[in-house]
Amino acid sequence: MFCKLGTLFTYIMRKKTQLITTVMLFSTTIAVSQMKVREELPEKYKWDLSHLYATDDVWKTEKERLQQKMKEAASYKGKLTQSANVLLQALELNSSLIKDMARLSSYASMKADQDTRVTKYAGMNQELQQLFSEYGALTSYLEPELLTLKENQLSAFLAKEKALVTYKFYLTDLLRKRAHRGSEEVEKVLAYSSLMSGNAANIYSTFINAEFPYPEVDLNGERVKLNAANFALYRASEDRGVRSKAFATYFGKLNEFQRTFGAQLYGNINAALFATKARNYDSTLKMALDGGNIPTDVFHNLIKNVNGNLKTFHRYLNLRKRMMGVDTLHYYDLYAPLVAKVDLSYTVEEAEENILKSLKPLGTDYIEVSKKAFEERWIDMYPNEGKRSGAYSNGSGYDVHPYILMNYNGKYNDMSTLTHELGHTMHSYLTNKKQHYANSDYSIFVAEVASTLNEELLNDYMLKQIKDDETRLAILGNYLEGAKGTLFRQTQFAEFEYMIHDKVAKGEALTGEDFDTMYLALTKKYYGHDQNICVVDDNVKSEWSYIPHFYYNFYVYQYATSFTASTALSEKVLRGTDADRQKYLNFLASGSTKYPVDLLVDAGVDMNTSEPFDLTIAKINKVMAEMESILSRQGK
Template sequence: MSQLPKRSETAAEHSWKLEDLFASQSDWDKEFAVAKEQMKQVAVFQGKLADPKQLKACFELEDDLSLHVERLYVYANMKHHEDMAEPTYQALSDKSKKLSVETGEALSFITPEVLSLSDAELESFIAHPELSKYRQTLEEMRRQKAHVLSKAEEALLAQVGNISQSAGTVYSMLNNADMKFPKIKDENGEEIELTHGRYIQFLESKDRDVRKAAFKAMYETYGKLKNTIASTLNANVTKNIFYSRARKYPSALEMSLYGDNIPKSVYTNLIDTIHKYLPLMHRYMELRKKLMKVDELHMYDLFAPLVEEYKMDITFEEAKKTVKESLKPLGEDYLNALEKGYNDGWIDVYENEGKRSGAYSWGAYGTHPYVLLNHKDNLNSMFTLTHEMGHALHSYYSDGNQDYRDAQYTIFLAEVASTLNEALLMDYMLNKSTDPKEKMYLLTYYADQFRTTVFRQTMFAEFEKIIHEKAEGGDSLTPQELSKIYYDLNVLYYGPGMSVDKDIEMEWARIPHFYTSFYVYKYATGFSAATSFSKQILEEGAPAVERYLGFLKSGGSDFSINILKKAGVDMSSPEPIEQAMSVFEDLISQMEQLTS
């Protein structure tokens, strides 16, 4: 079918049931009016939060108002995503966004007012029986207190806020709008302009000359702007150091980990443990060289296909069945919840005209989660289904077992549940596969996830750590210095089997994540935690499943690191990363056997 169906032509069984959130537009309008009214009531509490009874009433109103706003926002935007061109829901989405901003402003006095209490008063509130439901909130406020400044200083920092964004903004404009890449010849000898979007496609080309040309053109272009981009990256590092010193943190790294209450040891332990397992990455590179039948493996060979694309036609019905089979190790309770998701209008399955691209899991507390897909009948879409259902069931369990305030989990935890489902699906498919071609295709798909999500993101994390420490020690980050640090890391991570091309030294200039500092490590820790869980579940069975379901039910009721630890994954120790590495080693061994 070349023509996409209109939204009105979408079959009901393939559409999500948004009426479970609001049965009609008039119900939405009524709840909007309630939220507007509650917003006015919030102001009554200003100046009264030193009284535990008043604080409790204020928190209760805050919860009630926030939930209304969340429901209104989620519904309006999900309706908008069904058909982005439909003006009614464009307007409703805008209306909900404005309401969300207004609510944030109305509630903004609460935290500063609670933080203006003395330490003794805050202690007594944390222990107060009337406020037991809000203990985690108050604990979190107390933890932040050491880094909150006086009213005048906070006002000054708030004004600096816009200036502090400028390094990232300038880089983004340069990188996305102003930077132009040359034309290169594709497989058919046609001249095609290189763009960010086409770069990975060129690197996946079977033609080595195309890959090399794209690689060279990309980094030569960045090389011409190295002084400017080094300045924007420097400015971003300087901003981080300014804030960390203003807010009295020992370092920029510790400041950025503080929000999720992650100890520095989690970050350093990731880098140290991965260093120990670099020989595995080197072994994988040697295997890649052998599979590609090349004398020298170059940086532009990393995305080239190792095996012929193995075409797998998987309908949505087959994908659902396979996903369910693969998740059997998680037990009856989890499978029943998954069936609910399949049958009770959680999932919006196929693409239609105007529908938002990509996939996500979303929803509002008190109603089941929702999943948006744009399903194609292929392997990737099946992995997307299990990934998004992992998120959805995390929300389902956490909402079902936690109060509204404690149900929301952090980004540090979010990717664990989705990636665990992918790991179980991969394990199931590898065990079931009898075709060596199919098996090799799956093994390379999975091994490359380890390479890009664990090793590469850890290398990025190490680069960020080094450049911040150098700047904190007073060193200057010249383009030459940045390039040298980056090149040396590539040599270290890829090992002696790789010809590390000089051009790669400019790759630091291409990574937008470096302007959201110290974020990328979460990809590596999330993937490692999920792989560790899947290994425990497959080897131990019931006790590990029990611990894992306990993790899903915990929501955000404790700090992320504690929630994982209780479930048997201690990210401050090397163990989960070591377990993930043993899975990676097993993949490489299987690939070596298939090619020997």
């Protein structure tokens, strides 16, 4: 397909990053205190990237072939609207080239993520960025030329050349956004601007993953380097002193680089503002949502609804305080286990068994493909030195299969994260199998539905197996942790993101200190600091500086909207009819054949109404009521 975002590089990178789940956003424990080097890990737990390219040399040869092949695209300049057949040829060539470049990108980026310290693969990624920029400039005439099509002319082309139906949605959507596309010269400048527009995000990623001087601290009598992985581990400690010290040390070190992080984030917002003005949008929010034709009311209503239901969030915080038996709940208590004596630990093999059994409502075909992910090395399972933190699914290798990056550490949250990423993988797999590459992309807005629904199925399955009160409390608590991290926390991030973009758009220069002040005040509001519901210590002001999703521009709100959509859909999958389940599977295979809000309507949920949000709040309160009942029965 043609690049929908103005630059090919941005489009392909979104294909990968739209499916990321990082430790910064979820409470997944992702590492042990002593990581192994990659060579020490069994092969069966490492992904096999040879399915993409047998060797680095094969990758290089393919890149060189594409460098020559892409020159053919220039031959269609000035001819796109001459005939239906010529238009089809140009579209097919462009789609094929982008597909192959996305595969190159998948290989290079995942090789780099295995060990971020290896400069060779960072270099390969940089080579591709230049290639994408060159191709974007080479084909800068495409969309301006297509935008000269009249609606009746397009209809005539579609009637004459039946194969053009593959590109109908793309073409009609492009004409819808006619006011936001420029001349050939403007498009060429925007294509070249990709060489600079991603610099802030690239510098941030390199710094935080490979060069940030993580502090050392004594915890539990052991000298520990408190990197991102170990911070996730020790912030979940049962020892309150360890948690407090881990937060103070880690956030304290982040604060030492407040000015650097502030300059990076401010630069990223300015890059988004440049694109917004160049594309004639009213705001960076409007530009970000317009790609999927999502009304900005969906974003604003989410923030309004969450703020109007903070009492439900505060009920959760009071429940956590009760279960932990503390007089005052602090922010550093929020990742500690709710039920300290229950050891919810699972080997990879146990996790696989539980996950596959939980997927039974989705049918045997869904389960059989999911098995392949484990058996055919689609997953890079364990942490190793230098490996990228967090987890993601990468489905941009269209002709192969998706891949999953994990940092599995044997806890329930890790099992939950694994099925989460498997949901993404199945979404990509089914779409890639059903749709032409031109329609195989899908919006970030729907990306998290499949993943969070998988988590719902796992929770439902585990609760059916477990009758013990303490373990049920732990599983129910895990659901609440997901609600905290996905609905409330992501909406808080979205509101912070809106605030900072709005200020820059009004001409304000923001520094790290400004980000600190806004983030701390907002966090205190969400967590009821002034009502003494949860004390937000001053060091929390630095938390914004290690959230990578702020560099994706209005990405995180979709975690929250997807959570509400998947809650509504999970009820239909678990307790509905076969027709309900089939509608959901059809949704997973729909790709970008419709706008995301319309796809969800077809699946059975309307995001233009408050129903999904209301159902989610009702479920959260129902879970809390059961937990409170168990606690009362236990005399706690």
